[in-house]
Amino acid sequence: MAECPMDLIHDLFLRLSAATLVRCRVLSKPCFSLIDSPDFVSSHLSRRLETGDHLMILLRGPRILRTVELDAPENVSDIDHPLQAGGFTEVFGSLNGVVGLLNSPVDMALFNPSTRKLHRLPVEPLDFPERHITREFVFYGLGYDSVSDDFKVVRMLQSKLKGGKHDFVEIKVFSLKKNSWKRVHLLFEVLILFIHFYYHLLPRRGFGVLAKNHLHWILPRKHGLIAFNAIIRFDLASDDLGVLSFPQELYTEDNMDIGVLDGCVCLMCYNDFSHVDVWILREYEDIESWTKMFTVPKPESVESFDFLRPLLYSKDRSKILMEINNAKNLMWFDLESKILTTLGIECDSSFTADILVSSLVLGCKGDPTEAHRRKDQMMQKSNKRGGFLSKGFKLKL
Numbered sequence: 001m002a003e004c005p006m007d008l009i010h011d012l013f014l015r016l017s018a019a020t021l022v023r024c025r026v027l028s029k030p031c032f033s034l035i036d037s038p039d040f041v042s043s044h045l046s047r048r049l050e051t052g053d054h055l056m057i058l059l060r061g062p063r064i065l066r067t068v069e070l071d072a073p074e075n076v077s078d079i080d081h082p083l084q085a086g087g088f089t090e091v092f093g094s095l096n097g098v099v100g101l102l103n104s105p106v107d108m109a110l111f112n113p114s115t116r117k118l119h120r121l122p123v124e125p126l127d128f129p130e131r132h133i134t135r136e137f138v139f140y141g142l143g144y145d146s147v148s149d150d151f152k153v154v155r156m157l158q159s160k161l162k163g164g165k166h167d168f169v170e171i172k173v174f175s176l177k178k179n180s181w182k183r184v185h186l187l188f189e190v191l192i193l194f195i196h197f198y199y200h201l202l203p204r205r206g207f208g209v210l211a212k213n214h215l216h217w218i219l220p221r222k223h224g225l226i227a228f229n230a231i232i233r234f235d236l237a238s239d240d241l242g243v244l245s246f247p248q249e250l251y252t253e254d255n256m257d258i259g260v261l262d263g264c265v266c267l268m269c270y271n272d273f274s275h276v277d278v279w280i281l282r283e284y285e286d287i288e289s290w291t292k293m294f295t296v297p298k299p300e301s302v303e304s305f306d307f308l309r310p311l312l313y314s315k316d317r318s319k320i321l322m323e324i325n326n327a328k329n330l331m332w333f334d335l336e337s338k339i340l341t342t343l344g345i346e347c348d349s350s351f352t353a354d355i356l357v358s359s360l361v362l363g364c365k366g367d368p369t370e371a372h373r374r375k376d377q378m379m380q381k382s383n384k385r386g387g388f389l390s391k392g393f394k395l396k397l
Helices: 006-014 016-022 029-036 038-051 190-195 368-384
Strands: 055-060 064-069 074-077 091-095 097-106 106-110 118-121 138-145 150-160 166-175 180-182 210-211 215-220 230-235 241-244 256-261 264-271 275-281 288-295 308-313 320-325 330-334 340-342 353-354
Touching: 006 038, 006 308, 016 029, 016 166, 029 038, 055 091, 074 320, 097 138, 106 150, 118 320, 138 210, 210 264, 215 256, 256 275, 256 308, 264 308, 288 320
Parallel strands: none
Antiparallel strands: 055 064, 055 353, 064 074, 091 097, 097 106, 106 118, 138 150, 150 166, 166 180, 210 215, 215 230, 230 241, 256 264, 264 275, 275 288, 308 320, 320 330, 330 340
């Protein structure tokens, strides 16, 4: 018998999914300490992001969460919904294996579906009377601030006064490191730009998209109020609200949406519901780098383009996974042939989709005391078999 070196175990564990690693924590004390260490959690996530291994699609429906392995769509797993409160729970973002869940502006949580770890956000009251706030005037964003190494949640809302007029915008930011909210005070010259902050096309536009340490939303033009479309951005490091450069050709487009592809901001422009032009900002601060990347024709299997979002490249970068209208229409778009082929996931039209990375972020499942108890039971059983797991892995030579 010979002990397996921990550096070899480390390299092996980096290749495993987060769900498998949760079970491996009970193998031995060294394994438990390794898997729970911040350095390993970070290295494991970095490898997932670099290789694209163990990627999943998170399907979200009314009171249902479900994961599907991207490389094996037949492998479907239901997740016990952690935030049901009698209403319709929304997913407002998916990032590094963590998803944002909300039932209302004051009932929110961060959740890792791979480890089943839930972190409820402390209740942060609204500064406006609830009667002046409607669902379509509350906007959310889930982000990771690379400067402070911190997950953050942004909540923006407007009061809606009688007669359809709008009051000032309230912005509050939650920090996972501090486990607290703070209010962001905007300069007047910035705040005045968003007095008529109003979204009028797709309801899912209320969720910000993350790129280059900023969250982004579309601010569409509105007759008599806003002359041109714009992209507003929120800097997670400085808490500044500003405007991102916009392609002049799209100033007056009437039907568009925003997304992120391969870390770059992209815009989807709907044309007579027959095709969608996808634009991409290749260099973040360079307005000249806005490029119409490709056009997606309407597939015969859908009646119209109500919504389109590029999710990710295939590993060989020859295709892009698209969500068209809803998760029922997840399709690969071949960049060369311009042909759409279905991914083959069976779900109804009430489901929507997000990409989910297998990660250990937020920690592992369950109460730590219970985890230790199960681990001790495993250790006792292993000792009866000659201490096979008592000091780490051992291999027969």
